[in-house]
Every structure is written in structure tokens, then in C-alpha cells.
Amino acid sequence: xxxxxxxxxxxxxxxxxxxxxxxxxxxxxxxxxxxxxxxxxxxxxxxxxxxxxxxxxxxxxxxxxxxxxxxxxxxxxxxxxxxxxxxxxxxxxxxxxxxxxxxxxxxxxxxxxxxxxxxxxxxxxxxxxxxxxxxxxxxxxxxxxxxxxxxxxxxxxxxxxxxxxxxxxxxxxxxxxxxxxxxxxxxxxxxxxxxxxxxxxxxxxxxxxxxxxxxxxxxxxxxxxxxxxxxxxxxxxxxxxxxxxxxxxxxxxxxxxxxxxxxxxxxxxxxxxxxxxxxxxxxxxxxxxxxxxxxxxxxxxxxxxxxxxxxxxxxxxxxxxxxxxxxxxxxxxxxxxxxxxxxxxxxxxxxxxxxxxxxxxxxxxxxxxxxxxxxxxxxxxxxxxxxxxxxxxxx
Amino acid sequence: xxxxxxxxxxxxxxxxxxxxxxxxxxxxxxxxxxxxxxxxxxxxxxxxxxxxxxxxxxxxxxxxxxxxxxxxxxxxxxxxxxxxxxxxxxxxxxxxxxxxxxxxxxxxxxxxxxxxxxxxxxxxxxxxxxxxxxxxxxxxxxxxxxxxxxxxxxxxxxxxxxxxxxxxxxxxxxxxxxxxxxxxxxxxxxxxxxxxxxxxxxxxxxxxxxxxxxxxxxxxxxxxxxxxxxxxxxxxxxxxxxxxxxxxxxxxxxxxxxxxxxxxxxxxxxxxxxxxxxxxxxxxxxxxxxxxxxxxxxxxxxxxxxxxxxxxxxx
Numbered sequence: 149x150x151x152x153x154x155x156x157x158x159x160x161x162x163x164x165x166x167x168x169x170x171x172x173x174x175x176x177x178x179x180x181x182x183x184x185x186x187x188x189x190x191x192x193x194x195x196x197x198x199x200x201x202x203x204x205x206x207x208x209x210x211x212x213x214x215x216x217x218x219x220x221x222x223x224x225x226x227x228x229x230x231x232x233x234x235x236x237x238x239x240x241x242x243x244x245x246x247x248x249x250x251x252x253x254x255x256x257x258x259x260x261x262x263x264x265x266x267x268x269x270x271x272x273x274x275x276x277x278x279x280x281x282x283x284x285x286x287x288x289x290x291x292x293x294x295x296x297x298x299x300x301x302x303x304x305x306x307x308x309x310x311x312x313x314x315x316x317x318x319x320x321x322x323x324x325x326x327x328x329x330x331x332x333x334x335x336x337x338x339x340x341x342x343x344x345x346x347x348x349x350x351x352x353x354x355x356x357x358x359x360x361x362x363x364x365x366x367x368x369x370x371x372x373x374x375x376x377x378x379x380x381x382x383x384x385x386x387x388x389x390x391x392x393x394x395x396x397x398x399x400x401x402x403x404x405x406x407x408x409x410x411x412x413x414x415x416x417x418x419x420x421x422x423x424x425x426x427x428x429x430x431x432x433x434x435x436x437x438x439x440x441x442x443x444x445x446x447x448x449x450x451x452x453x454x455x456x457x458x459x460x461x462x463x464x465x466x467x468x469x470x471x472x473x474x475x476x477x478x479x480x481x482x483x484x485x486x487x488x489x490x491x492x493x494x495x496x497x498x499x500x501x502x503x504x505x506x507x508x509x510x511x512x513x514x515x516x517x518x519x520x521x522x523x524x525x526x527x528x529x530x531x532x533x534x535x536x537x538x539x540x541x542x543x
Numbered sequence: 544x545x546x547x548x549x550x551x552x553x554x555x556x557x558x559x560x561x562x563x564x565x566x567x568x569x570x571x572x573x574x575x576x577x578x579x580x581x582x583x584x585x586x587x588x589x590x591x592x593x594x595x596x597x598x599x600x601x602x603x604x605x606x607x608x609x610x611x612x613x614x615x616x617x618x619x620x621x622x623x624x625x626x627x628x629x630x631x632x633x634x635x636x637x638x639x640x641x642x643x644x645x646x647x648x649x650x651x652x653x654x655x656x657x658x659x660x661x662x663x664x665x666x667x668x669x670x671x672x673x674x675x676x677x678x679x680x681x682x683x684x685x686x687x688x689x690x691x692x693x694x695x696x697x698x699x700x701x702x703x704x705x706x707x708x709x710x711x712x713x714x715x716x717x718x719x720x721x722x723x724x725x726x727x728x729x730x731x732x733x734x735x736x737x738x739x740x741x742x743x744x745x746x747x748x749x750x751x752x753x754x755x756x757x758x759x760x761x762x763x764x765x766x767x768x769x770x771x772x773x774x775x776x777x778x779x780x781x782x783x784x785x786x787x788x789x790x791x792x793x794x795x796x797x798x799x800x801x802x803x804x805x806x807x808x809x810x811x812x813x814x815x816x817x818x819x820x821x822x823x824x825x826x827x828x829x830x831x832x833x834x835x836x837x838x839x840x841x842x843x844x845x846x847x848x849x850x851x852x853x854x855x856x857x858x
């Protein structure tokens with residue numbers, strides 16, 4: 149809640165391959181408040197009574213969140229998923245705890261409490277909960293744990309993540325058609341594989357629609373800082389960009405685009421609510437799809453540990469409705485592409501199929517070859533495709 | 544690099560520095576008044592957050608940004624009156640009360656604002672070009688194409704400077720912050736004055752919150768001040784308790800924030816971690832200087848800052 153420069157949310161080390169200490173680094177000297185703030189705010193646990201119609205004992209499912217559900221960003225999207233789970237399965241009782249720090253002591257305590265309270269499924273929704281989840285899971289073999297965005301599994305621990313790059317690519321197609329300056333801006337949080345992958349997917353979409361266009365990237369080093377994100381977008385706008393995309397948790401960049409009378413692409417939530425004249429569309433998450441699937445499998449006794457990486461075909465990721473400013477032919481082109489992703493005809497590997505050059509123009513992926521899941525998700529994702537302007541600083 | 548040294552580049556940075564610094568400026572001026580009266584208020588962040596929420600709620604209710612701003616002002620004042628009761632009325636520890644209010648403001652605004660998250664506000668402070676002045680080359684774009692709260696802050700800074708340094712009321716304010724026992728002996732009601740300035744300071748912090756939630760980033764989002772209240776507290780020391788220098792500090796911070804992204808775009812490698820650290824670095828440097836009594840006098844720190852005043856202990 150408090151802290152300088154959005155530090156609270158900065159800690160969301162959810163990306164694969166992210167360094168485990170980022171939160172601590174970003175928080176710096178002023179983070180003392182956090183531990184206290186959690187204590188003062190107390191566990192805000194929202195539980196719903198089991199539906200009487202379902203009959204029998206409801207199945208209890210718990211969620212561990214890294215920030216608060218009102219952030220309109222990452223945790224908000226997960227909480228929408230929790231609410232969707234309750235709607236989809238009548239006899240489910242959910243509870244959650246917000247703003248759980250990603251250190252072993254706090255995270256393990258919260259996860260352990262949930263397991264002891266008889267929750268049969270516990271979802272831990274940030275990268276930093278990976279080891280705590282594994283550690284607690286050892287003591288509760290009967291409980292199912294699902295960790296979002298990590299890579300460690302166990303007999304009773306699975307992982308889950310989504311191919312948000314698929315809708316990002318299509319948002320790039322739309323943005324590439326809508327720019328008249330042939331200059332787009334991208335407000336990016338941290339130079340980690342997850343964010344770089346998203347920028348590349350967006351730029352590949354932009355360049356397919358408009359080979360003359362370029363995408364300028366600026367790094368904010370924060371997930372959540374409304375005014376700073378807005379300032380970053382204004383710098384891109386002053387540099388001549390006329391579409392602003394983002395990998396940030398607030399609508400600040402979109403509001404800046406709207407004020408200048410140009411366009412943007414949101415993220416996490418349908419940001420056309422905050423900037424209706426600017427937002428062309430927003431890549432969004434439907435975590436309820438994944439949560440419902442896992443809980444149903446546990447109920448059926450068919451669940452087993454796996455590494456789930458869902459795409460558009462699975463319904464986990466999506467694009468928010470395309471804005472009214474997008475002309476019919478662009479919309480039709482985007483919708484045709486969306487249909488191909490939804491049917492599974494295209495997927496993230498199709499996006500990252502060669503020929504793809506890097507920033508310098510050198511061939512990175514030969515024609516016909518595609519990047520592997522490992523190359524996409526891991527630390528190898530440290531380069532920009534041709535058409536992206538900006539550096540990737542060392543973290 | 545040439546790009547960086549151009550007039551267009553500087554204009555763009557300065558024009559962005561002002562809105563980016565305005566929320567901090569309001570909060571900083573509020574804290575300055577409060578500290579001049581001898582009371583440290585570390586609850587600014589919580590008051591800004593509550594003000595940001597109050598501003599959105601009152602604008603949704605009334606449809607007017609000015610009613611919204613009034614709402615933010617009253618909510619900020621309300622939060623600060625808790626601090627006044629605790630620290631001035633009951634003589635509680637100012638640091639503890641302030642920190643508690645920051646935490647309370649963060650949590651309570653999140654709780655109250657749950658249903659307002661993501662709701663668009665019906666009216667916001669848009670940029671207004673001042674006739675004639677806005678057409679001055681460069682200067683016009685930097686100073687006179689801003690929103691209404693920015694113009695109010697332009698007036699507030701010199702007014703507060705004159706008030707503190709040149710008026711009888713300002714003299715009494717300084718007296719209760721410097722030598723409360725002397726002020727008491729002169730017949731000034733130390734407690735009442737201190738409470739008044741704590742509440743006024745909180746009101747300004749609330750307006751600072753509204754400068755974000757109704758100005759640069761319309762709408763309510765939890766934690767949306769993202770630490771600006773803390774920076775405001777730090778800037779008061781940097782400013783040496785002088786409103787003119789507070790404006791300089793706030794715009795400097797805004798300029799650093801706006802400038803870093805333009806430098807990145809121009810290919811100049813700057814770490815935003817480093818830049819985000821600067822206000823604190825300055826503050827620490829100033830604090831180190833201020834540990835020497837003589838230096839502290841020169842800086843202008845109120846002598847009785849942080850010390851509760853109780854009449855029986857006079858002398």
C-alpha cells in the first residue's frame with residue numbers, strides 16, 4: 149500500500165527466470181512500512197458460504213495474493229478468476245489473503261495456515277511464492293497446490309501460466325494499422341523474460357501489419373506507479389509515438405495517450421474504462437478458466453501434477469473488446485486472426501517462427517524454425533526483435 | 544546527445560516536470576506548515592491516499608471536480624485532526640502517530656474504495672491554456688498549459704512564503720514552532736495554533752492526493768500515491784522549511800521523473816533506481832548536515848520540531 153515509487157507492487161517477481169531478490173532491491177531503504185502495513189491491515193479474508201444447492205461439504209479453495217485486489221492489475225485479475233470459480237462451481241468456498249510478502253517466513257506462514265484450515269486446493273499467485281509453496285506442500289500431501297508463473301513442481305504441486313503473448317501479438321496487428329506516425333511506444337516494467345517476450349510478440353504483430361513501423365521501449369522499473377507510468381508514456385508521446393502499449397498495472401499510460409488524442413493498448417484489465425477514446429484493446433487474463441479446471445479435476449479425482457501453460461485456445465488469455473475507433477477492415481483482419489488463435493491453428497510458437505531478425509538486423513530465427521518453450525520462457529529471452537528501439541539494461 | 548541539449552528537449556522535460564511535481568508540492572507545503580508549527584507529520588502518505596479517494600468519491604457524487612477537491616481537502620483535514628488530537632491534545636509521540644496514520648490511511652482507503660476501483664470519474668482537471676501567456680514561446684508551454692490545480696499551486700507558494708515570513712499570524716506560527724514557551728508567555732495559545740496548522744497541512748495533503756486522482760491519473764486505484772507522501776516529507780527538509788525552495792524541490796523531483804524516460808529514449812543510459820533514490824539521498828545529506836546545531840539553525844529547522852509542548856514543563 150505504501151512505500152516509494154510503487155515498491156509494493158514492484159516485488160511481483162512473477163516472471164520465469166526473474167531474479168529472486170528484485171523486490172528487496174527495488175524497495176530499498178524505505179520498505180520498512182510493508183511488514184507493518186500487512187499487520188495493521190490484517191488478514192482480509194473474504195469467504196463465501198457454500199451454496200446450499202450443492203449439498204454436502206463444500207470444497208475449500210484458497211488464494212495467496214501478492215498485492216491487493218483493488219490494484220486493477222495482476223492481483224485484481226486473479227481475484228476476478230476466484231470470483232469466476234465461485235460462479236462456475238456451485239459448491240466451492242473460497243478465501244484469500246492479500247499483500248502477502250514474498251519472503252519465506254511470511255509466505256510459508258500464510259500458505260501453511262490455509263492448508264491447515266482444510267483447504268483442498270491452494271493457489272499461490274506470484275513468482276516469489278515458488279519455494280514456500282514447495283516447502284509447505286511437503287507437509288500436506290493430501291492438499292493440492294498450484295503455483296502461478298514458476299517452474300518447480302512436486303507430487304502435489306503443479307504450475308500454471310498463460311500465453312498472454314498471443315493476444316499481445318494481435319493487439320500489435322491492430323496498433324500497427326492504427327499508427328500514422330509509424331512510431332509506437334511501449335511502457336515496460338522490468339527487463340525480464342516475461343516482459344521482453346511480450347514486447348517482441350507485440351512488435352512482431354506491429355511489423356506484420358506495418359513493416360515501416362518501429363516500437364520504442366522505455367523501462368519504468370516498477371509494476372505499479374500511476375504518475376511515473378504516465379510520465380514514461382508522455383516521454384514516448386513527445387518523441388512522436390502515436391500508439392502507447394504497456395506492460396504495467398495502471399492505466400496511467402493510456403490516460404496520457406487519451407489526453408494527447410492518440411491511441412493505446414492496455415493490459416490486465418479492459419482499460420477502455422479509464423481511457424475510452426484511446427484504448428484500442430487490452431490483452432487480458434481469464435484465470436477463472438484455469439482455476440475451474442483445476443478444482444473440477446480435484447473434485448473428480450483426476451488431478452495430477454503438471455506444468456500448465458494455457459493459451460487463447462484454452463480460454464486463459466484473451467483480448468478485451470476492440471474499440472469503436474478501429475475501422476471495420478482492421479477489425480475484420482484482427483477477428484480473423486483471433487479466430488485462428490482460438491481454434492489452435494496458430495499459437496505462440498507460430499508467432500515466434502522465423503525468419504525473425506534481432507535489433508541489429510542479424511537473423512535470429514531461421515525461416516521455418518520456431519523458438520522452443522525453453523527459449524521463450526527462460527533467460528535466453530534477452531534480445532529484441534527487429535523494429536524495437538531501446539536497450540535491455542542488465543538487472 | 545545533441546537531442547538532449549536542445550531547447551525542445553528541455554521544454555518537454557520542464558513542461559512534464561510541473562504536473563509530475565504538483566501533487567508532491569501540495570503535500571510538501573502542507574507538511575511545511577505543520578512542521579513550522581513544531582509538529583512532525585509522517586502520516587502525509589495516508590492523508591494523500593484518503594484525499595485521493597475522497598476526491599474521486601465527491602466528484603462521483605457531485606459531478607464537479609471542485610466539489611471533489613473540497614472533498615479531498617476535508618478528508619485530508621479529517622485525517623490530520625486525528626494526528627492533532629493525538630499529538631497536540633494528548634502529547635503522544637509524533638513519529639508513532641504519523642506512521643500509524645500512513646498505515647491506517649493506506650488500509651482504510653483500500654477498504655472504503657473497493658467499489659470505486661476502476662470507476663471512471665465524470666469530471667477531471669484537464670489542461671487549460673491561459674490566454675496570451677500560453678502563447679509565449681517555450682515558457683507558455685512549460686507554465687501556462689497546465690491544469691487548474693497547478694495554477695492554484697502557483698499562487699499558493701508565494702502566498703505561503705509571504706504569510707510565514709511577513710505577517711503577524713506567520714510570526715505566531717514560527718513562534719510556536721521555535722519557542723513555544725515564549726509564544727505561550729506572549730499569550731499565544733500554542734496547542735490551538737499547532738492543531739490548526741496540523742489540520743491545514745492535512746488538508747493540503749488531501750488536495751495533493753486529488754491532484755493525482757482528479758488530475759494526472761483520474762480514477763481511484765489502491766495505493767495510487769505510490770510513496771509521494773514520503774517524498775514530500777523528505778522534501779520539506781531539503782527545502783529548509785521554505786515554500787519557495789519546496790516548489791523548487793518538487794519540480795526538481797518532477798523533472799527527474801519526466802527526464803529519465805526522455806534520456807532513455809535518447810539512448811543515454813540512466814538507471815531509474817538511481818534517480819528514484821536521489822530525493823532520499825539529498826535528504827540524508829541534509830539531515831547529516833542538520834545534526835550540527837549551527838547548521839541546523841542556518842537551514843531553518845524549527846527548534847521545537849517534534850517536541851510536544853506542555854505548559855507545566857515551561858522554563
